[in-house]
Amino acid sequence: MGKYSKQVINELVEGTLEWYQIKEMMSSYKDAERFELYREVMQSRVDWDDPILLPLGLHLYIVQKENGKRMVKCDCGHEFCDYKENWKLHANVFVRDSEEKMNEVYPKLMSPDPEWQVIREYYCPECASQLEVEAVTPWYPVIHDFEPDIDAFYNDWVKVPLPKVK
Template sequence: MKVLMTEYLQIDLETEKWECRVCGHVIGPASESYKEGLLVHNRDPREIHPPIIDPEKYRFTFSPDPEWVRILEYCCPGCGTQAEVEYAIPGHPPLHDMQPDLPALKAQWARRGEMGEAVVGPAVVPDQGHNH
């Protein structure tokens, strides 16, 4: 049975593995951080939050200082889907943000039954024949 954990991650309770919900790529053991099995792009925060004022004239530009913050983008090695983004202190290890209780999940979902897949991506609304 596969349990949806985030928009892009699920756990296969039979194998106790993290999986990508988009392509099904096995990321790693669910007893460990899913981030260990994903690709990581260490972004310069100035790429995401560009300076508001001229950095040639001013030291503080309202853009994050890369000596104080980094932006980590975690992507599936199978399909490239971005599963998580984390703002972190340079040199600090990635946050271990989810530690699922696998025995409790197995017991809960054994009683509940498997849940159907949620919609990933934008919803499509059928054309109702109205003129635009």
């Protein structure tokens, strides 16, 4: 399998690989066959049929809809929004902004000072999976971190046809 073994692809799909590694891997995906395999593995792990275009995190995907739209979708089937919008604004958010709330996840004394840093946790409104955690200063805007150029990725990079709605 060359540079990325089946184990790596499995870890990737299991969500045990860090997101920065995923991005790095995606950008080195010049092997169309390997990418197709990866896409198939992802697709086989969800119960719905919308073709997955790209993963967007541990539980989220960008999928192709019949109407031509590309939506952010959770593995449980919940659809958030168009992929160009910030899905976090459509998620349930829990903000740890007090010592008490910090101490639920951090040991005492190791937790950040809530005056300087808060923890934002984003959850799927349907299945309650934790989708992302952000540690930011309290006034920091909600981060919109990744807006991939899907067409360029398929057409110019891996050079495989975009998956079509069946």
